[in-house]
Amino acid sequence: MLRKIHRWIGLALILPFALQGLTGLLLVVLPLLLAGRPAVPAPGSTTAPGISAEAMIAAARSAAPAGTQPLRFDPPRWPGDSAVVAFGPAGERHPEFEVMVDPAHAAILRTHIVPHILRVLHNLHADLLLLPYGQNATGVMGVLLSVMAITGLILWWPHPALWASGKWRRTITISPRARGYRLWRETHLSLGFWTFGIMLFLALSGTVLAFPFARPLFGVQGGDRPAHTRAHHADHTPAIPGEQGLDTAMAAVQAQMPDAILTSARLGARPAEQSFTIILPAYGPNRPATVRYDADADTVRFIRDPGQQRTGELTFMWLHTLHEAKLAGPAVIAGLWRTAVGLAGAALFFFSLSGGVMWVLRRRAAATRKARVAAVPDASGTPDRMQARHARSRGGNKG
Incomplete structure (x- = not known):
């Protein structure tokens, strides 16, 4: 049952989830490519006072x-x-x-x-350009993405025997011999394991930021x-x-x-x-x-x-800051968090892609098996049965 819930939510929202992941990734990466402030000669002891802000x-x-x-x-x-x-x-x-x-x-x-594209990407990420209903739609998507993350973890959870033997580690890596459907599935599972925490946080925080009624609830x-x-x-x-x-x-x-x-x-x-x-x-x-x-x-x-x-305002502020990867410092932590958020966006895009590919491959494999079964003659019409039946018929005629 959980597998069907996970699969059909992903297939039903494959395009919106892919857009959320791609726009989230671009909103993290593109600002880093913009030119920063140019440096100027540092003022010395003999330098005249600086120009006023109004000037x-x-x-x-x-x-x-x-x-x-x-x-x-x-x-x-x-x-x-x-x-x-x-x-x-x-x-x-x-x-x-x-x-x-x-x-x-x-x-x-x-x-x-x-760049105007930054505003377009932000609006697409926040409300899918579906104002005035887009924010509620994005909030619902956040709830469903949280369900996807939790059900994905449950479906991944190894059997107790694998925990005892240590073979569970194979479920979070990709085999070098994996090809085709197996490669897509192992990549989907291992990437889901490594990004589960950040993905669930971004889904829940995005839900809070998207729903218009959340701000008053937090006292904002x-x-x-x-x-x-x-x-x-x-x-x-x-x-x-x-x-x-x-x-x-x-x-x-x-x-x-x-x-x-x-x-x-x-x-x-x-x-x-x-x-x-x-x-x-x-x-x-x-x-x-x-x-x-x-x-x-x-x-x-x-x-x-x-x-x-107040606690609600502070919580909302931190959710907003972390969701948009706008930590001001320390520099190392801010850089690591920005990288994690960007990777989560790329992972969400890949989950949408790999989920769709695996569904297509499964249907194609099922159709191939069905065609092979249909091509095999009925058991009563196999050559051995027909030869035995012919021999019995000849024996009866001789009698």
Whole structure:
């Protein structure tokens, strides 16, 4: 029964599972192929003070496409690093164009078009391009993929005699002599064993992230941007640039939170929409905080405080971070986890392929056996029986 459940779920969802695996793999690999920030000469003791953030954004505007506005400013991460100004249509959250700027001279070092294919792959992975029902469909697929992983483990589980003799190890390797159906089956089984843990985690976390009702269950509220700015699309350049007052706000953040590391400033159509992502030493880079500067009160207030996160919010945040392989550190662990997630995507694509191939090979073998049985004459019509019958007939005639 479990074998039939495992087989028919896989066959029914062979294409969606293959798309999930392939898009997941590409979303991990493609960002690694994009060019990083160019290095600049590290400032020396005699170097003049760096250019302000507003001046760098003003310089980057000259290279930005028409009809776009600054959406994000990333300051240099260390001495010798460049700054990044990201542009996109007004009201959008995802930039389409990036300008790398030398923080010492406000010179444009490089421009970069954010590949649109990344957004397409993300939407295909998240909702199969079936909005508004795609998220629920993806959630159901996550549940069924979890069932596939669990039933696959049960079907793989060796007999107690194999555990006692140690021969169970043969079930997690591929025999060099395997060919045809046996090769596909052994590869399917062994790869399933090695990727079971990460596959089950990604299936369960993907289920939580996909279902719209999961966020309220975990106590997760909306984003840190005002709701009206998300749907606002301006057709003209605002009278007051969204980056106005950015230098003052950044200085206030550094002064009031001296231990914090400013990693990014999110911009909008108005200065009031500015928000800042910072890393607090007590929580590390994987639990960043978001703050805003109130110019009237000259105070910095938290929008997202990692110290005030409830268990549900923290759990949801970690599920999201791990599912999308966006660990910020440590570098070794982040790299290993990213590799594991990418391999899991490749494995899911292979499971869909190998499951379909094995089903076709089984049906072909069954059809061949059936044809062979049909080609064999009936037992009463075999040559030996016919010869014996003829001999008895001749003996009766002689009598």
